[in-house]
Amino acid sequence: MKETGSFKNKVFCPSGDGRFGKIRKHFERDAFVFDRVFFKIMPCYHEMMKALVDAIPFSRGRRIRVVDLGCGTGNLSREIISAYPHTRLTCVDMAENMIKMAESKLAKEKNVDFFLGDIRDFAFPEKCHAIVSSMVLHHIEKKDKLEFYRKLNRSLSKGGGFYVIDIFLASDSHLQSMYMDNWKAFMKGNGFSSRRINYTLARHRSEDRPVVLEDELSIMRKAGFVKTEVILKRYNFALYRGCVKD
Numbered sequence: 001m002k003e004t005g006s007f008k009n010k011v012f013c014p015s016g017d018g019r020f021g022k023i024r025k026h027f028e029r030d031a032f033v034f035d036r037v038f039f040k041i042m043p044c045y046h047e048m049m050k051a052l053v054d055a056i057p058f059s060r061g062r063r064i065r066v067v068d069l070g071c072g073t074g075n076l077s078r079e080i081i082s083a084y085p086h087t088r089l090t091c092v093d094m095a096e097n098m099i100k101m102a103e104s105k106l107a108k109e110k111n112v113d114f115f116l117g118d119i120r121d122f123a124f125p126e127k128c129h130a131i132v133s134s135m136v137l138h139h140i141e142k143k144d145k146l147e148f149y150r151k152l153n154r155s156l157s158k159g160g161g162f163y164v165i166d167i168f169l170a171s172d173s174h175l176q177s178m179y180m181d182n183w184k185a186f187m188k189g190n191g192f193s194s195r196r197i198n199y200t201l202a203r204h205r206s207e208d209r210p211v212v213l214e215d216e217l218s219i220m221r222k223a224g225f226v227k228t229e230v231i232l233k234r235y236n237f238a239l240y241r242g243c244v245k246d
């Protein structure tokens with residue numbers, strides 16, 4: 001892994017032809033159109049983000065500490081700040097063009113900092129009240145999740161939680177093909193051509209490593225999270241959370 005770009009807070013960014021290098025390159029390119037198209041690719045994008053924010057249990061006036069893993073262009077971060085105006089928020093992403101978009105979207109906010117780098121290498125400077133992530137963790141291999149989630153668990157303070165939106169596999173082939181048909185119909189309904197839909201699905205197959213939702217929850221529990229719960233689900237997309245033990 002090699003450092004890239006000129007961003008002031010850098011960790012390390014995957015480069016080259018490995019899967020994460022490819023993912024990063026794609027998002028460097030996507031950054032300029034992401035906000036115009038992503039809600040046409042992902043069903044319930046805004047609804048799930050709003051529900052995620054509502055699921056965070058602290059009072060709105062409180063100064064909470066939140067980390068957004070894979071913040072992209074900053075849409076979830078923005079929702080968090082509008083609900084929790086006193087949040088101290090850290091945004092982490094490995095694609096410089098994506099995080100720059102987030103930076104300009106949140107330019108007026110005082111309590112936000114940005115880290116360019118791989119979320120797996122992010123060293124939490126202090127414990128936080130919430131770790132959030134939207135449509136990112138499916139990039140991580142199942143075998144690497146347990147250690148990573150243990151680290152997240154240790155980085156949360158009492159009462160803290162891990163709130164995630166992501167894409168999943170069904171637990172059998174019948175449901176999986178139903179989910180895929182629904183996903184295609186959603187994109188088609190948003191005006192995507194067959195070519196565009198096939199491109200999106202081919203990219204999903206080559207870059208993403210979704211797991212079965214029940215397996216994901218079980219990894220979270222193994223990592224120490226309690227009260228794991230699916231808050232919202234639409235076919236293969238879901239919002240869920242895990243809390244730290246009191």
Ligand SMILES: C[S@@+](CC[C@H](N)C(=O)[O-])C[C@H]1O[C@@H](n2cnc3c(N)ncnc32)[C@H](O)[C@@H]1O
Pocket residue numbers: 020023024027069070071072073074075076092093094095098117118119120133134135136139
């Ligand atoms: C589909 S976008 C989602 C962005 C944002 N969370 C949202 O919901 O709008 C995925 C983002 O995750 C970032 N990403 C994927 N894997 C990552 C990793 N290992 N470390 C840091 N960022 C990662 C990509 O660069 C991209 O910006």
